[in-house]
Amino acid sequence: MALAVVLTAPLLYVIDIFIINMSIPAIQKSLSASDGETQLVIAGYLLGSAAFLITGGRAGDYLGKKKVFFWGMFWFTLTSCICGMAQTVLQLNTARFFQGVSSAFMVPQSIAFIQVLFPEPDERAKAIGWYGITLSIAAIIGQILGGYLVETHIITEGWRLIFFINLPVGLAALWAINRYLDETEKETGTGFDYSGSVILTSGLGALIYAITEGREQHWPSWSIGLIVSGMLILIFFVRDQKKKQWKKGYPLMDMGLFRNREFNIGLGVVLFHFMLHTAYLLMSAVYLQSGLGISALECGMYFLLHALLFMISSLVASKQLVKYGKKVLLTGLLIIFLSFVLQLLFFTTETSPFVSISLIGLYGLGNGMVLPFLLNIVLNNVPQKHAGVASGIFSTFQQTASALGISIIGGVFYSVIQSKSAQEYTLGITYGLITNIICLGIVSVMLYWLPNRLEKPTGNVKVD
Numbered sequence: 001m002a003l004a005v006v007l008t009a010p011l012l013y014v015i016d017i018f019i020i021n022m023s024i025p026a027i028q029k030s031l032s033a034s035d036g037e038t039q040l041v042i043a044g045y046l047l048g049s050a051a052f053l054i055t056g057g058r059a060g061d062y063l064g065k066k067k068v069f070f071w072g073m074f075w076f077t078l079t080s081c082i083c084g085m086a087q088t089v090l091q092l093n094t095a096r097f098f099q100g101v102s103s104a105f106m107v108p109q110s111i112a113f114i115q116v117l118f119p120e121p122d123e124r125a126k127a128i129g130w131y132g133i134t135l136s137i138a139a140i141i142g143q144i145l146g147g148y149l150v151e152t153h154i155i156t157e158g159w160r161l162i163f164f165i166n167l168p169v170g171l172a173a174l175w176a177i178n179r180y181l182d183e184t185e186k187e188t189g190t191g192f193d194y195s196g197s198v199i200l201t202s203g204l205g206a207l208i209y210a211i212t213e214g215r216e217q218h219w220p221s222w223s224i225g226l227i228v229s230g231m232l233i234l235i236f237f238v239r240d241q242k243k244k245q246w247k248k249g250y251p252l253m254d255m256g257l258f259r260n261r262e263f264n265i266g267l268g269v270v271l272f273h274f275m276l277h278t279a280y281l282l283m284s285a286v287y288l289q290s291g292l293g294i295s296a297l298e299c300g301m302y303f304l305l306h307a308l309l310f311m312i313s314s315l316v317a318s319k320q321l322v323k324y325g326k327k328v329l330l331t332g333l334l335i336i337f338l339s340f341v342l343q344l345l346f347f348t349t350e351t352s353p354f355v356s357i358s359l360i361g362l363y364g365l366g367n368g369m370v371l372p373f374l375l376n377i378v379l380n381n382v383p384q385k386h387a388g389v390a391s392g393i394f395s396t397f398q399q400t401a402s403a404l405g406i407s408i409i410g411g412v413f414y415s416v417i418q419s420k421s422a423q424e425y426t427l428g429i430t431y432g433l434i435t436n437i438i439c440l441g442i443v444s445v446m447l448y449w450l451p452n453r454l455e456k457p458t459g460n461v462k463v464d
Helices: 002-006 008-021 024-031 035-063 065-085 089-117 121-150 158-164 166-180 194-216 221-246 255-259 261-291 296-302 304-324 326-346 353-367 371-379 384-414 422-449
Strands: none
Touching (some): 002 008, 008 089, 008 166, 008 261, 035 089, 121 296, 121 304, 158 166, 194 384, 261 384, 296 304, 296 353, 326 371
């Protein structure tokens, strides 16, 4: 029962990523939001999560994992309800950012509790396996539930229900956390880098806001200034982290790890792959609903084969990774490339359901051979004693890359959409896919630079 309780955190977190993709057209229409503002509905959530993931993990060590898990779940549930009650897109995006922040304190405790509850290696491996299965199931639930709820009008608009659905689940989880989990020992020697989190949030926030809103307003001078400011803030963040580490403080990131060439290349792979992945999910959902005119529920069903093939290929690939190393991932990238090329050829204003489902499914098949094993790429040559810190940096990069993908590649997609015609959405997905292919090429080159042999899969399947 304790395992089921701790898995509610990743379940809700991933559902809220996938469920929103199905709801973007409805939210945009209801709140009269611009394309850039709807991009921020997703990017803001990811930004809040990215900036506070490491702090959230350390908070559990310092204050107690049960306490932080409980209050993280509480604030996640509350901010979900505030999202559902939002009357303007500004209110929604503000609440989504803090929803992301609350998830950053909630999700790390799930992984930490698995370490505590299952000290034996075999039991822990099974628990981590269930963690991965939960993420896959959450992706499927998010896609179907998002489509269903958007089409449902009970008391309020359907898109609001995608946030209110977290209320009963969150309340049940809060009761279960209090009932079935014991508090863990506190590590009072652990410190926090609050200023580092704020600096990182400010830098990334400036970049993401300027890219999304600046593109829509034809790059006014303030957007260029904000991009430059964001870059300067991120440079200051790096210097700040080095200074804190030199003074034996508690930096948000251990900058010493960045002296590892293969670790840096691995993070580059994570950056570009999650950019293309998250952007692809958004672009394809908007193209199917707004371009082809299918309902949100039908759109969710279109992704079922994608999720199924993702799970199958990831299971098969996990057994081949130790033997064939990075060749498994390169094969997956080749399949993704084939999927994108075929979509460029066959995605039109009148694409048949069979073609859409098949080609999106083909993407899932290839991605299942790549995405779940990016953590292995990053940790491959990291000393065991630094694995925890490196995992935190990996998660931060993962969420940051997803936010940047929504802003940059999503911006390319929306840049040609003016009159909201089917032709424009088709052109948008074309431009977006071409950008994704460029990112795919960069990922392939980076993988080629890495050693062929990889360590045994960790079991941490990441589908978000």
